[in-house]
Amino acid sequence: xxxxxxxxxxxxxxxxxxxxxxxxxxxxxxxxxxxxxxxxxxxxxxxxxxxxxxxxxxxxxxxxxxxxxxxxxxxxxxxxxxxxxxxxxxxxxxxxxxxxxxxxxxxxxxxxxxxxxxxxxxxxxxxxxxxxxxxxxxxxxxxxxxxxxxxxxxxxxxxxxxxxxxxxxxxxxxxxxxxxxxxxxxxxxxxxxxxxxxxxxxxxxxxxxxxxxxxxxxxxxxxxxxxxxxxxxxxxxxxxxxxxxxxxxxxxxxxxxxxxxxxxxxxxxxxxxxxxxxxxxxxxxxxxxxxxxxxxxxxxxxxxxxxxxxxxxxxxxxxxxxxxxxxxxxxxxxxxxxxxxxxxxxxxxxxxxxxx
Amino acid sequence: xxxxxxxxxxxxxxxxxxxxxxxxxxxxxxxxxxxxxxxxxxxxxxxxxxxxxxxxxxxxxxxxxxxxxxxxxxxxxxxxxxxxxxxxxxxxxxxxxxxxxxxxxxxxxxxxxxxxxxxxxxxxxxxxxxxxxxxxxxxxxxxxxxxxxxxxxxxxxxxxxxxxxxxxxxxxxxxxxxxxxxxxxxxxxxxxxxxxxxxxxxxxxxxxxxxxxxxxxxxxxxxxxxxxxxxxxxxxxxxxxxxxxxxxxxxxxxxxxxxxxxxxxxxxxxxxxxxxxxxxxxxxxxxxxxxxxxxxxxxxxxxxxxxxxxxxxxxxxxxxxxxxxxxxxxxxxxxxxxxxxxxxxxxxxxxxxxxxxxxxxxxxxxxxxxxxxxxxxxxxxxxxxxxxxxxxxxxxxx
Numbered sequence: 062x063x064x065x066x067x068x069x070x071x072x073x074x075x076x077x078x079x080x081x082x083x084x085x086x087x088x089x090x091x092x093x094x095x096x097x098x099x100x101x102x103x104x105x106x107x108x109x110x111x112x113x114x115x116x117x118x119x120x121x122x123x124x125x126x127x128x129x130x131x132x133x134x135x136x137x138x139x140x141x142x143x144x145x146x147x148x149x150x151x152x153x154x155x156x157x158x159x160x161x162x163x164x165x166x167x168x169x170x171x172x173x174x175x176x177x178x179x180x181x182x183x184x185x186x187x188x189x190x191x192x193x194x195x196x197x198x199x200x201x202x203x204x205x206x207x208x209x210x211x212x213x214x215x216x217x218x219x220x221x222x223x224x225x226x227x228x229x230x231x232x233x234x235x236x237x238x239x240x241x242x243x244x245x246x247x248x249x250x251x252x253x254x255x256x257x258x259x260x261x262x263x264x265x266x267x268x269x270x271x272x273x274x275x276x277x278x279x280x281x282x283x284x285x286x287x288x289x290x291x292x293x294x295x296x297x298x299x300x301x302x303x304x305x306x307x308x309x310x311x312x313x314x315x316x317x318x319x320x321x322x323x324x325x326x327x328x329x330x331x332x333x334x335x336x337x338x339x340x341x342x343x344x345x346x347x348x349x350x351x352x353x354x355x356x357x358x359x360x361x362x363x364x365x366x367x368x369x370x371x372x373x374x375x376x377x378x379x380x381x382x383x384x385x386x387x388x389x390x391x392x393x394x395x396x397x398x399x400x401x402x403x404x405x406x407x408x409x410x411x412x413x414x415x416x417x
Numbered sequence: 418x419x420x421x422x423x424x425x426x427x428x429x430x431x432x433x434x435x436x437x438x439x440x441x442x443x444x445x446x447x448x449x450x451x452x453x454x455x456x457x458x459x460x461x462x463x464x465x466x467x468x469x470x471x472x473x474x475x476x477x478x479x480x481x482x483x484x485x486x487x488x489x490x491x492x493x494x495x496x497x498x499x500x501x502x503x504x505x506x507x508x509x510x511x512x513x514x515x516x517x518x519x520x521x522x523x524x525x526x527x528x529x530x531x532x533x534x535x536x537x538x539x540x541x542x543x544x545x546x547x548x549x550x551x552x553x554x555x556x557x558x559x560x561x562x563x564x565x566x567x568x569x570x571x572x573x574x575x576x577x578x579x580x581x582x583x584x585x586x587x588x589x590x591x592x593x594x595x596x597x598x599x600x601x602x603x604x605x606x607x608x609x610x611x612x613x614x615x616x617x618x619x620x621x622x623x624x625x626x627x628x629x630x631x632x633x634x635x636x637x638x639x640x641x642x643x644x645x646x647x648x649x650x651x652x653x654x655x656x657x658x659x660x661x662x663x664x665x666x667x668x669x670x671x672x673x674x675x676x677x678x679x680x681x682x683x684x685x686x687x688x689x690x691x692x693x694x695x696x697x698x699x700x701x702x703x704x705x706x707x708x709x710x711x712x713x714x715x716x717x718x719x720x721x722x723x724x725x726x727x728x729x730x731x732x733x734x735x736x737x738x739x740x741x742x743x744x745x746x747x748x749x750x751x752x753x754x755x756x757x758x759x760x761x762x763x764x765x766x767x768x769x770x771x772x773x774x775x776x777x778x779x780x781x782x783x784x785x786x787x788x789x790x791x792x793x794x795x796x797x798x799x800x801x802x803x804x805x806x807x808x809x810x811x812x813x814x815x
Contacts, residue, residue: 080643081483083635084536089529090476145465147526340533360523362531 096188097125103191108162110183115247117168118180124163124191131194133158133226134219137165138366140190143178147190150175151367153218154194157226168215168247195372198292198319204230205290209283213239213295217247219319220294224255231260235283239266239274276306292317320369327387333411337361338380340417346409351387353404361417363404370406377404382413435756445754446697452746453732456739465525467738471512479505483644489654502662507669509538511721516737518547540599542632545606545625555733559678559706562688566678569601570610573777575685580780582795587778598667603629672767677726679770680708682759703730704751708759710766717741727758
């Protein structure tokens with residue numbers, strides 16, 4: 062196929078620009094003027110930071126021109142500078158999805174480097190790094206007529222995104238929201254307003270004064286729960302229980318869950334010496350600490366993703382030695398060929414060498 | 418043996434400059450570790466803002482200088498553009514490139530400012546330079562026979578290095594090296610001399626040479642072909658401007674670097690003195706083997722803070738903007754242990770380094786004969802050797 066003169070011209074100009082900018086990329090210079098332009102590394106600018114009465118922080122970000130949008134329920138990975146260090150975290154998007162901005166709602170947790178930074182020192186106007194939205198915790202295109210949402214704590218965030226994003230398509234929703242108290246319930250006021258809609262039934266559970274929700278209560282609370290497609294998000298133990306409960310009823314295909322944090326198996330004593338071959342760094346790693354964290358602490362440029370063993374954004378090549386999969390406890394060894402491992406969910410099990 | 422290291426250290430006519438016990442050397446190491454930990458534990462947003470600002474300023478100067486040089490036929494534009502480009506290239510090589518490639522900014526986890534991804538605006542490919550500089554020079558600093566930075570293998574900068582006839586012309590050679598420093602570094606980093614001497618495998622050398630040739634191609638294309646051509650009718654004057662800027666940068670970086678290890682008072686070490694060297698011993702060798710340049714803030718920035726060569730050698734991966742903070746504490750350690758902190762203004766250190774290069778082009782003083790006799794003997798031997806080679810060659814030819 063012959064290329065048009067204009068595309069040849071553009072291609073030629075690009076080559077000249079690249080040669081002139083060498084060893085930098087022409088984009089490095091353009092970034093000085095227009096960091097959100099099409100073709101730039103994906104970034105966003107913080108346009109507002111709102112402290113909620115619950116203590117959570119809602120951050121609105123205007124993403125760069127290449128942002129492809131999101132489906133309600135998906136998460137976005139945000140790279141934000143805290144004390145000069147770029148920290149990547151995954152947050153559920155709570156905005157409906159049609160607008161040019163996106164919002165995340167983050168509850169500061171004790172010792173949480175990023176969540177506390179967002180709540181105190183992050184500033185409007187700041188640039189953050191972004192990745193395209195990802196995640197399978199979404200409603201299908203044809204929204205099922207009968208839905209059940211179960212959320213505990215900040216597990217409400219992706220579900221809030223769905224409730225907002227599919228507001229018009231919902232016909233019959235039961236929303237069970239578990240939180241410490243009425244005041245502490247994330248999105249409490251908005252959910253209560255939603256609960257007045259005849260299509261939505263809201264069940265709140267406050268663990269400060271009430272028993273924790275057990276799934277065996279479902280028969281009583283939501284008698285038709287087995288007819289509903291269910292989306293459940295919360296702590297790992299609750300998700301394990303849900304999986305068990307739905308499996309017992311023989312309807313595991315109607316359960317959709319998202320895990321925020323993996324269960325960590327592994328013994329600190331079983332670690333070993335890890336060499337990051339490309340970066341030329343060698344460190345002692347405990348057997349229960351993800352290699353991703355170990356590498357980042359020793360300033361290796363680790364690729365990273367969801368940090369929970371889902372997205373495969375953190376994959377590195379294991380050249381020598383053995384590592385342990387922290388969710389299954391299974392040992393992964395090198396064969397003749399290097400093995401690709403997810404560094405966020407594997408830890409050293411003896412001496413090992415990684416091509417990062 | 419009474420001393421662990423530097424027992425054989427000499428400088429000029431002085432001998433060993435310290436008489437520390439092994440225990441004292443280890444204590445000194447612990448004190449320096451403490452200074453390092455204190456500073457490294459406070460790295461944060463301000464430091465990150467510093468390097469980002471330097472990078473932005475450097476890019477702004479480079480862009481505007483190259484823009485001005487599009488009109489390089491106007492003398493004022495030529496002068497302004499050349500000066501700006503020289504400043505931009507110096508910043509890029511020193512405060513930015515050298516320090517990023519040392520891993521000083523790796524802690525920020527920014528893939529754009531990281532020792533494993535950075536490539537610099539110099540002929541030598543970053544990876545090759547990292548090997549000869551970070552791994553060899555910073556480990557074997559000033560150890561004769563191990564640290565090739567000691568005279569770059571082409572100069573005699575210590576009495577303990579052997580004198581040869583070639584040493585006689587080392588001053589003009591050094592001047593030539595200064596003007597084309599980045600080419601010299603590229604040859605040095607691909608270990609050309611080691612290859613010629615048979616100390617490096619052929620395929621290793623060829624691989625490095627090919628890589629360097631590709632980098633050279635890109636650098637030359639940018640500076641001497643594309644940028645001039647983009648200037649249209651001013652192509653020739655843009656070419657001379659870029660050439661001049663590169664040369665000014667070369668002269669400046671070379672000057673800063675010879676001030677780091679060559680001035681009088683800096684010590685060198687025998688090859689076997691580093692056997693079984695402890696961390697304290699390594700620290701001590703860095704202290705005795707480096708020299709600082711004193712001056713105003715802007716001078717420090719333009720040297721990439723290599724004016725704090727002593728602090729840089731003690732803490733090579735400490736962000737350069739913190740050396741000024743470490744310096745008084747390091748100096749206090751020097752004073753307390755009775756060590757000499759070699760420092761002086763640029764003109765003095767540069768003069769001292771050059772004087773050493775000139776002085777050491779002559780052979781060492783020998784009580785049995787005059788220097789002239791040593792030189793004459795060397796010439797005679799060399800002629801005889803040449804004659805012998807010629808004879809055998811002719812003999813084979815027959």
